[in-house]
Amino acid sequence: MIRIYNTLTREKEEFIPQEPGKVRMYVCGPTVYNYFHIGNARPFLFFDVVRRYLEYRGFQVKYVQNFTDVDDKIIRVANEEGVHPQVVADRFVEAYFQDAERLGIRRADAHPRVTGHIRDIIAMIGRLIDKGYAYVADGDVYYSTDKFPDYGKLSKQPIDDLLAGARIEVSEKKRNPLDFTLWKAAKPGEVSWPSPWGEGRPGWHIECSAMSKKYLGETLDIHAGGHDLIFPHHENEIAQSEAANGKPFARYWMHNGYININNEKMSKSLGNFVLVHDLLERYDARVIRFFLLSAHYRNPINFSAELMEQAAVGLERIDTAIANLNHCLASAEQGDAGSAGIDPAGLRAKFIKAMDDDFNTADAIATIFELVREANSYLHGGQAKVAGVKAYRDALVELVDVLGLTPAAQQDQLAEEVERLIQERTQARKDRDFKRADEIRDQLAAMGIILEDTPQGVRWKRK
Template sequence: MKLYNTMTGQKEEFVPLRPGEVTMYVCGPTVYNYFHVGNARVFVVFDVVRRYLEYRGYKVTYVQNFTDIDDKMIKRANEEGTTVKELGDRFIKEYFDDAEALGIKRATYHPRATENIDNIIEFIKKLIDRGYAYVAGGDVYFDVSKFGDYGKLSHKNIDELISGARIDVNELKDDPLDFALWKAQKEGEPGWESPWGVGRPGWHIECSVMANTFLGQTIDIHAGGPDLVFPHHENEIAQSEAANGRPFARYWMHVGFLNVNNEKMSKSKNNFFTVRELREKYDPEIIRFFILTSHYRSPLNFSLELLDQAKNGLDRLYNGLENIKFFMNRGAEGREYTAEERGFTDRVDGYRDRFVQVMDDDFNTADAIAVIFELIRECNSFLKEGIHKQVAKKAYDVLMELCGVLNILEDKEQVVDEDIRRLIEERQKARAERNWALADKIRDQLRDMGIILEDTPSGVRWKRV
């Protein structure tokens, strides 16, 4: 298995620190609002990375944090006349609502920054004791000049970082690149007692401490959005390696940028979409499927038209699934496979091998979905009346196995409901008796239940809508 490491700028063989186990930290949301489609790409992509690692036999400890103390949270809480904690509680709940709708599995741990204040304070003390941080007027800053490898993730030197970074003007800092580990409390802000006075942690230190607390001093995979490479992840590396004297993360993974209608997503351009808004018009599985049809490192353009195209593609997969299920339920049995059927089942196994091959190559979900479409096409071409039902069952099992890794194409009705089966049989009897009025009445009744019938030479097929 190979993955692209942002640190080295190339694909590398994936070798975890401990055989058979993977530790993985993914930067989560700042919980002051619903998350947008760009966030969704990060969360969906690394959900699939985790699922695939588990599919390949690894035990994955997956941490995704909540940033629940932050300038944006303080501003929004003050605007709403609520507390930062109440705001965080509310949007953590909303996060899980949207994430679970997108088929994102809960992390092994979902730590909150405010639940780790004591550990953060101890970590900052350690940095001060080791000479990497200094106190200035109730704030504590990391001294970038003391960390010789600063810039190794973003591949920029100090001069480039100074000229390209948006750095707050602060007379208390020794150097413009130095960043806050602890911020003194201002009026109207929440705060915690510390050796440097009442205050709150800086953003970067929160993730370092939560990764250290829940996964250890060196982790296998650290992941997030492309905007986090600098300064957030660069600063995490500096403070973590300065404190612990060892590498922080072995592999760094970042998704590509997401644009909306070929422009950067921005509220001012009125092209800002939250997942909650999109869910009002689209099944969230369509959003997930759309995200996975592109390689995670490629730039991704989002538009409602492209989402409609994704819906059409997903519908084709569902139609293929229903076709396979039809022959699985109606196929022949009680005989040996024919030579053609044996050849087909061998080819079906080959699709699994191809799926693994492309996913082993830096989690290429786009090519993995292409393999699934090819499997569907071959099934549509090969399966016909008289086929052995176990041949269709083989295709069904492999299809659902591969789609299960991506968490798409759920078989919402693995067994036909007794009521549906009974109504279909009654309609067939009415048709045989040429009682067209009753047959049409039953068809309408099934349509009201969300069941669409299709009369074919091989019998009646049905699907849910």
């Protein structure tokens, strides 16, 4: 049973999706005006692991992560460079994909961009106006927080505290200081779109409400992002979406903790932002990934050169163990394949128990190290058999892969082997040797590979 700490209830709850076996998951993506920093990387990477683990446990996950590609920051950079804002956005969307791919972050099933969904956003704003939750003021459109009785239910703060702690845009047009912008009237020289309320562009919060609805429906299973998004962004998404749709917006809210840099909170004022693009020039991408998973996602994590070195050493221990097991298998004599009575199922179950408990990657990694110690003792004990070595190797590779820490070389080897078997299966089917074709499908299934026969050919994916 998977349990998730739900920010909405401040409790761990059993995870029960709306539709058995299927998960609708939305994660807030980057505003593309620069490379993303290590603080941004944590939610991108951790929720990639949540997706992987849910798939490992048999769920079919539809995963959506957006790009905010029109924003004050993007416009500022574009004006400084003398180019159209879309030029800036396109550059850093591509940069995101390059850096994320190196970190082992899989692409979402959909990566909607704000500029491609202006009609959907305008339609949702119109619905909020019609239902009395929003008002027009001189070309701007504001959400009336007074109209939503549950405003503040995610951040769990009284309205007075929200007023005191919020960075509130001062405007005489607002009826209430907590009211927030749904549509911004165009300013000279800024990119804009026509709307029933005049030329303008969307406010930040409405974008995610409209895009998540388009791709995942009116109620999500999991909505996730960094702790800094709880208020105002996610609070405002709830207000908009539930007012517009008349349904709960998300069943489970997940938020990761902050990252400190050398024991100081990362902040623009301190100038201690660390861009992942720069880190990738100094560290192996898998070391960065390992480091970010080494603490429980809800806890703050400290970034320092010393801790990165510790992560590198830890990852090397795992890699060395797998390499030694593979070497032993490659050099083993065929006659040495007898049963060894080895079964790492207990540690596999311990790994699953850790991950089932609110995706505790720290304890999951500790379990992998236990498996490494057992495997090393077995390998060097003088009584190792092929079956036992293979059992340890397969268990290690399986659990490391769940966390997205499989070495690129192993991934390439797997891809080559899968493609070879698919070609052999295709030829067997042409030769009407269906028995052999079925055997290959079963062999691939045992490797954790699912085949999909499509009009464009055979496609494959990991379980």
